[in-house]
Amino acid sequence: MLKSDKKTGLVFFPAFDWAIDPTHPEREERLLYTQDQVMEEGIFDINGITEYKPELINADDIRRTHFCVPDEASVTTESHLISAGGAAAIGRAVMEKEIDNGFALVRPPGHHAMRIVHGGRGFCYINIEAVMVELLRQQYGIKRVVIVDTDCHHGDGTNDIYWHDPDTLFISIHQDGRTLYPGSGFTGELGGPNAKGSNLNIPLPPGTGTEGYLYVIKNSVLPAIEEFKPDIIVNSAGQDNHYTDPLTNMNFSAQGYAELTTLLKPDIAVLEGGYSIEGALPYVNLGIILALAGMDYSNVVEPDYHPERLKQASNVTDHIKRTSDIINNYWKKRHEMREKAGANGTIQERHREIFYDTDNIFERQKERIRICRECAGALEIDSQAMPGSRIMAVHIPLNACHACKETAYDMFEQAKTTKKYSKIFLQDRPKDEYICF
Amino acid sequence: MIIGLDVGGTHADAVLLSDKKVERSIKVPTDTSNLFNTVLTCFNLLLENIKPQLIQRVVISTTLTTNSVVQKNIDPVGIIVSAGPGIDPDNFRRGNHYYPVSGSIDHRGREIKPIIHGEIEAAAEKMKKDGIKYIGVIGKFSPRNPSHEITIHSILKHHFDTIFMGHKVSGKLNFPRRIATVYLNAAVFSMHKNFFNAVTDTLKQKGLTAPIQILKADGGTMNLHTSMEFPGQTILSGPAASVMGAIPHAPDDKDILVLDIGGTTTDLAVMVNKAPLLEPVGIGRGKHKSLIRALHTTSKGIGGDSEVTIKRGAIAIGPDRKGPAMAFGGNTPTPTDAMIYLGIMDAGDKSLAEKGMAQIASKLEISPQQAAEAIFTKTCSKIVELTRKMVERINSKPVYTVHEFLEGYKINPQQILLLGGPAPFMAARIEEISGIKTTVVPMSSVANAIGAALARTTCEISLLADTEQGIESAPEENYTETITRNYRKDDAMKTAQKLLEKKAIQSGAIEENLELELTEFQEFNIVRRFSLQGKIFRVKMQVKPGLIKGFSLAS
Numbered sequence: 001m002l003k004s005d006k007k008t009g010l011v012f013f014p015a016f017d018w019a020i021d022p023t024h025p026e027r028e029e030r031l032l033y034t035q036d037q038v039m040e041e042g043i044f045d046i047n048g049i050t051e052y053k054p055e056l057i058n059a060d061d062i063r064r065t066h067f068c069v070p071d072e073a074s075v076t077t078e079s080h081l082i083s084a085g086g087a088a089a090i091g092r093a094v095m096e097k098e099i100d101n102g103f104a105l106v107r108p109p110g111h112h113a114m115r116i117v118h119g120g121r122g123f124c125y126i127n128i129e130a131v132m133v134e135l136l137r138q139q140y141g142i143k144r145v146v147i148v149d150t151d152c153h154h155g156d157g158t159n160d161i162y163w164h165d166p167d168t169l170f171i172s173i174h175q176d177g178r179t180l181y182p183g184s185g186f187t188g189e190l191g192g193p194n195a196k197g198s199n200l201n202i203p204l205p206p207g208t209g210t211e212g213y214l215y216v217i218k219n220s221v222l223p224a225i226e227e228f229k230p231d232i233i234v235n236s237a238g239q240d241n242h243y244t245d246p247l248t249n250m251n252f253s254a255q256g257y258a259e260l261t262t263l264l265k266p267d268i269a270v271l272e273g274g275y276s277i278e279g280a281l282p283y284v285n286l287g288i289i290l291a292l293a294g295m296d297y298s299n300v301v302e303p304d305y306h307p308e309r310l311k312q313a314s315n316v317t318d319h320i321k322r323t324s325d326i327i328n329n330y331w332k333k334r335h336e337m338r339e340k341a342g343a344n345g346t347i348q349e350r351h352r353e354i355f356y357d358t359d360n361i362f363e364r365q366k367e368r369i370r371i372c373r374e375c376a377g378a379l380e381i382d383s384q385a386m387p388g389s390r391i392m393a394v395h396i397p398l399n400a401c402h403a404c405k406e407t408a409y410d411m412f413e414q415a416k417t418t419k420k421y422s423k424i425f426l427q428d429r430p431k432d433e434y435i436c437f
Numbered sequence: 438m439i440i441g442l443d444v445g446g447t448h449a450d451a452v453l454l455s456d457k458k459v460e461r462s463i464k465v466p467t468d469t470s471n472l473f474n475t476v477l478t479c480f481n482l483l484l485e486n487i488k489p490q491l492i493q494r495v496v497i498s499t500t501l502t503t504n505s506v507v508q509k510n511i512d513p514v515g516i517i518v519s520a521g522p523g524i525d526p527d528n529f530r531r532g533n534h535y536y537p538v539s540g541s542i543d544h545r546g547r548e549i550k551p552i553i554h555g556e557i558e559a560a561a562e563k564m565k566k567d568g569i570k571y572i573g574v575i576g577k578f579s580p581r582n583p584s585h586e587i588t589i590h591s592i593l594k595h596h597f598d599t600i601f602m603g604h605k606v607s608g609k610l611n612f613p614r615r616i617a618t619v620y621l622n623a624a625v626f627s628m629h630k631n632f633f634n635a636v637t638d639t640l641k642q643k644g645l646t647a648p649i650q651i652l653k654a655d656g657g658t659m660n661l662h663t664s665m666e667f668p669g670q671t672i673l674s675g676p677a678a679s680v681m682g683a684i685p686h687a688p689d690d691k692d693i694l695v696l697d698i699g700g701t702t703t704d705l706a707v708m709v710n711k712a713p714l715l716e717p718v719g720i721g722r723g724k725h726k727s728l729i730r731a732l733h734t735t736s737k738g739i740g741g742d743s744e745v746t747i748k749r750g751a752i753a754i755g756p757d758r759k760g761p762a763m764a765f766g767g768n769t770p771t772p773t774d775a776m777i778y779l780g781i782m783d784a785g786d787k788s789l790a791e792k793g794m795a796q797i798a799s800k801l802e803i804s805p806q807q808a809a810e811a812i813f814t815k816t817c818s819k820i821v822e823l824t825r826k827m828v829e830r831i832n833s834k835p836v837y838t839v840h841e842f843l844e845g846y847k848i849n850p851q852q853i854l855l856l857g858g859p860a861p862f863m864a865a866r867i868e869e870i871s872g873i874k875t876t877v878v879p880m881s882s883v884a885n886a887i888g889a890a891l892a893r894t895t896c897e898i899s900l901l902a903d904t905e906q907g908i909e910s911a912p913e914e915n916y917t918e919t920i921t922r923n924y925r926k927d928d929a930m931k932t933a934q935k936l937l938e939k940k941a942i943q944s945g946a947i948e949e950n951l952e953l954e955l956t957e958f959q960e961f962n963i964v965r966r967f968s969l970q971g972k973i974f975r976v977k978m979q980v981k982p983g984l985i986k987g988f989s990l991a992s
Contacts, residue, residue: 001726002528002613022962023969029961032973036544040578041523042613045726053833246966282544286523301522303541303549 004048005294009093009102011086012038013054018079018108020358025247025275026123030107037282038105038289049293052093054086054106057135061088062126063434064134065161067393067425068117069385071436075117080126083108087132087270094232094267095140101292103237103269104128105285111149111236111272112182114160116393118385119359122153122182129236129270130161133168137398138432142231143167148221148264149174150213151238151272152248154185158236159199164192164369165376165397166338169200169228171221173213175241175248176203181357187326190334192369193341193348194377197334200224200327205319206249209312210256212320213241217263220327227331235266239274239284243310244302247275251310254280258287258297266292279304342371345403362386368411374401378408380415389422398429405430412437438487439494439988441890442479443652443678444472446500447700450886451479453487456988462883472501473635480640489645494985496889498652498674501632502625506672506725511624512571515564517557517593518616519576519585521549526577529613531620534569536560538589545903546582546910557592565596571626573619575603577612580899583912599626604912606667607728608899608977611718618719618727621669629668633661650894650945654720654731656681656713656982657895660945669729673720675885676734680706680713682888683854684984686878687711691851694824694873697885698857700742701758703820705735705827707848712981714831730897732982733831737823741773741859745793745812747800752808754816763793770797773859775812778805782862817866824853824871856881891988894946897956897979900933905963905971911936922971926960929974937978946980954981 014031021027038044044051059072061084068075083106090102110129112122119125133145147162149155149172162168170191177183184201191199202216225233239245241252261269269288274281283302290297330337342348347368354363363385370378376397384390392415396408408426415424416437424437438460442451444467453461463482468475476497484492505511515534520526521541538556541549564572572593576585583604590600601623603615637649650658653670656677664671679697687693690710697704707714719728738756746753754772762773764785770793776782777790791805798808828848853875855864861877868875878884902909904924910917914936920928934953941951957977963970 002524016959016961023964023967025967027962027964029964029973032961033544036578036581036610037523039610040544040612042611042726045611045613045721278543278545283522290524296525299522299525303522303543 002046004046006100006292007048007050007098008289008293009050009052009090009099010043010289011052011054011089011102011104011106013082013086013106015079015083015107018077020123026108030275030277031105031281033278034105034281034285037286041286043289046293050099052089052102054082055089057081057085057088057131060434061131061135063427064138064429064432065130066113066115066117066126067391067427069383069389069391070423075119075125079108082106084110084126084128084131087128087268088135090268091132091136095136101267101269103271103289103292105271107271109238109272111151111155111158111238112153113157114354115395116363116365116381116383118363118388119356119361121157121356121358123273123358124157127157127161129234130158132268132270133234136232144228144230145169145232145234146171146225146228146230147234147236148266149236149238149272150241150260151236152240152245152250153181153238153273154201155236156182156184159185159189159201162195163199164195164379166195166198167376167399169198169224169230171200171202171224173202173204173216173221175250176205179206180248187323187330190330190337192377193338193371194369194375196337196341197330200331202323202327204250204323205316207251207313207316208320209251209310210253210259211312212316213252213256213260214263215320216324217260220324220331222263223328224331232267233265235261235264235269236272237269237288238272239280240276242274242276242280242284244276244279244304245274251312253305253307253310254283254287254300254302255297257284258291258300261288261291344371344373346371361388363388370404370407372401372404375399375404378404378411380408380411390420392421392424394424394426396426396428396430400430438491439890440483440492440496441886441888442476442495442497443675443885443889444475444499445675445885449475449479450883451483452883452886452890453483454887454890454988459880459883459887462880462886464883469504472499473632476636477639480643484643484645489643492645492647494650495640495645495647496650496652496658496892497636498678498885498889499671500675501629502669502672503675505625505628506621510628512627513567513569514571514573514620514623515560515569516573516575516616516620517560517589519552519589520612521577523577529616531616534564534567540576540585542576542578542582542585544578544581545906546578548582548584552585552588554592557589561593561596570597570599571623572597572600573603573616573623574600575612575616575619578610579604579615580608580610580912581901599623607719608897608911608913609718609728611728614719614726614728617725618669618729621672621727622667625668626665629671630665633664637661648945652678652889652892653895654729655715655895656732656888656892657980658892658945659894659896663944669727672729673731676704676706676736677732678885678889679704679856680708680732680734680888681892681982681984682884682886683856683878684708684711684713684888685891686854686876688852692848694850694853696820696824696853696855696860698820698855698859698863699740700858701738701740702736703739703823705737705824706732707827707831707850709848712983715982717834735823735827739816739819739823742767742771743816745770745772745797747797750801752797752801752811752815754812754819762790764790770794770812772812772816775809775816776859776862778809779813781813813866817863818870820863821867821871824850852876854878856884858882891984893950893980893983893985894941894944895980895982896937896940896944897977898933898937898940900929900936900974900976902929902974903971914940924972926974929976933976933978937980941980947985950985952981952983954979
């Protein structure tokens with residue numbers, strides 16, 4: 001009987017009865033052919049591969065990550081709770097050492113969901129990786145986390161959630177924002193003043209092939225991870241870099257994905273986007289599963305795979321090398337950049353505008369963060385959604401220092417004295433509390 | 438009247454039933470070197486002074502297939518597999534004559550790469566040279582499109598008489614299991630055929646002309662004709678027979694645990710509203726993972742004759758049996774000895790049982806009474822623990838849609854039915870420990886034969902419809918029709934029902950016993966470039982395992 005080198009856990013939750021709408025890319029059919037391939041290959045019969053049932057997360061789990069407006073139930077469906085619960089089930093099994101690594105093949109996806117949720121963005125409502133990571137931090141006391149987002153779209157939601165957190169190294173590798181939704185994720189987007197350089201955005205030009213992806217993994221991603229010394233590595237394993245994807249312009253392949261997985265060695269992989277549901281997903285997912293399990297994937301190739309046609313142009317290769325150098329330079333200077341970001345104890349402001357394409361909502365944010373050398377810093381966000389309401393969200397980070405806790409409570413009390421907000425939220429991570437006023 | 442016969446590893450049980458009661462029941466030792474003689478003995482005893490013309494139905498369950506696999510007494514088989522992209526098919530090698538060839542079909546049943554005739558001819562030549570007579574042909578995704586298997590078959594049929602094809606065994610997707618299942622069918626075919634032809638001839642000579650049905654692992658039966666195509670399905674029919682025998686005593690609308698406590702092992706199964714649970718894919722025991730439909734049964738090494746030992750200062754029961762209980766002349770103390778010593782069971786030589794208890798007692802520095810009590814309690818609580826684990830495992834089975842996840846049926850056992858020799862003596866204690874009402878099946882020592890006698894004919898079909906490609910098909914049934922874009926769920930259900938009824942009747946079912954059940958229904962929109970291109974329907978329908986009508990044996 002076939003046996004895997006590594007103990008690998010899989011959650012398979014294709015949500016065969018959930019779609020944004022019947023012809024939307026994020027629809028019931030999306031994982032159908034992946035399921036067919038996984039079943040036909042007899043993956044669940046391999047000695048060492050275990051199928052896990054997704055958990056059902058609850059509002060408390062979401063409240064460690066998000067501020068949902070007006071509340072969790074209004075912006076999520078059962079599918080979202082199960083999808084995030086699928087990632088959580090794998091995370092827990094890794095923590096309990098039942099498995100060496102695991103892959104949550106779930107939908108709906110989550111990496112465009114930001115800290116504040118007024119509705120859906122890029123097919124996402126809650127950030128399933130972040131919800132899982134915060135659940136693991138709470139229950140297993142892990143601190144340092146790396147999230148590598150290999151979806152073709154910038155993981156702007158995860159990027160937003162961990163923008164100020166120096167304990168989370170978030171790396172997004174994606175198609176250049178000038179050519180693809182959501183239009184962000186440029187090299188200079190490095191994180192807030194307390195966490196500069198713990199967010200690395202690696203935009204790649206259209207036409208990037210397997211060579212280019214593996215180049216940045218080897219030359220930028222792996223060295224940064226090695227220095228960061230994470231407790232766990234999470235891979236937001238979007239599959240829309242594939243040469244057959246209808247929404248993107250890249251030339252990645254199933255073989256490439258499998259090799260990337262072998263190099264990255266994620267503890268937990270979570271499926272994100274990927275809309276070439278017949279030509280790519282069955283093969284890419286199979287490749288990732290076999291790579292995680294430490295098994296031979298050399299025969300996992302798409303029916304129309306011709307490597308010579310997918311060869312990367314030399315100008316693309318040069319461009320990628322330059323981008324990689326820029327990233328490495330930022331990473332080297334991260335401590336220095338944090339020192340220069342502002343004086344300890346002062347408040348820094350940031351104004352942003354966010355568009356929720358899935359639900360047609362426009363949001364304006366004014367964010368205030370306390371610059372802090374000891375923790376991720378007290379944070380308040382004044383958020384106005386149109387259509388929608390104006391709320392105030394105050395966040396006390398998990399490792400908050402005394403001064404930041406005091407500051408955050410002041411922010412919360414101050415907000416209560418005005419009548420500007422329909423709701424005022426306090427997310428107290430050290431106490432694992434969430435107050436809604 | 439009907440006859441049920443279950444030839445087990447150590448003894449054969451047989452019953453003769455009228456429509457009201459068990460007219461005769463017998464138990465004879467199994468002659469493992471000559472199962473045919475054992476079967477014959479059973480019939481001779483049952484039919485004494487009975488007119489053979491009165492027999493309307495005969496159902497036989499044997500360990501023939503199981504034994505031959507265990508003893509490796511099987512025919513060499515030539516296997517041709519066409520895999521395409523994915524895991525290297527060399528990993529699924531069966532036997533010494535295994536030929537991976539070109540050709541590939543995808544998940545929608547579209548041809549990606551063709552079969553190369555020359556490769557098949559070359560393999561055929563080699564197999565012929567090696568003296569191979571039985572052939573298996575298996576393609577990846579053949580349940581979606583069997584054309585490659587059929588092409589290979591058409592080349593091979595000039596060289597070989599007996600060829601088994603993968604798409605015939607199941608509509609379920611699992612390439613490695615499909616290979617294993619086809620291999621098993623081909624490997625046991627000649628033995629199965631010879632055995633049952635001999636049985637039929639002998640019964641005919643006796644004037645018994647009722648059709649013979651053979652029990653399958655799913656607790657249903659098939660006629661001889663069908664069994665020749667799928668002889669592997671007879672494997673592990675023994676545990677299924679016992680479960681079927683418990684059905685008449687299972688209450689309606691309740692979840693029931695069925696425990697068959699034997700000398701060596703305890704077999705566990707679950708019933709929901711009188712219907713036993715099936716394995717989701719097929720038999721999944723150990724190395725022998727297959728697509729053979731089977732009741733979900735678990736077998737554990739604990740029974741009346743389990744060896745009692747001391748491990749790290751505590752009493753341990755099983756998993757081995759070292760022979761009979763000491764009270765019956767054995768050498769190692771067993772739970773049976775404990776029950777005899779405690780006076781729960783009145784059998785054998787009590788003084789020998791006491792000796793066994795004294796052995797254990799001296800090692801633990803307690804009294805024989807305390808030792809016997811501890812062994813008995815430990816045995817019962819271990820059995821209860823096994824049932825708990827089984828229920829937990831079933832309830833943790835992953836599901837694939839939001840609806841199933843939320844509405845997910847959870848097994849919640851409300852009663853335990855016990856079968857097997859030691860069962861009557863353990864019922865009270867098992868009930869006490871588990872807190873679940875526990876009863877013993879009447880005539881439990883031949884319940885397996887009763888189960889075989891009353892089992893209805895079962896089968897399953899899988900229908901696929903793809904309106905983009907304009908085809909509905911059931912490859913297992915050799916069925917393909919063109920359909921229009923207006924094809925709907927109702928159309929799929931109608932075809933599925935028609936095909937299932939036809940298959941069931943061909944397998945020997947009688948119309949009044951056709952209790953059909955939809956086991957899977959999926960409908961998907963095929964969307965490309967944001968517009969609807971068609972729909973995919975996937976339907977699985979079965980004749981539910983259960984008992985034939987007209988025989989009321991309720992206690």
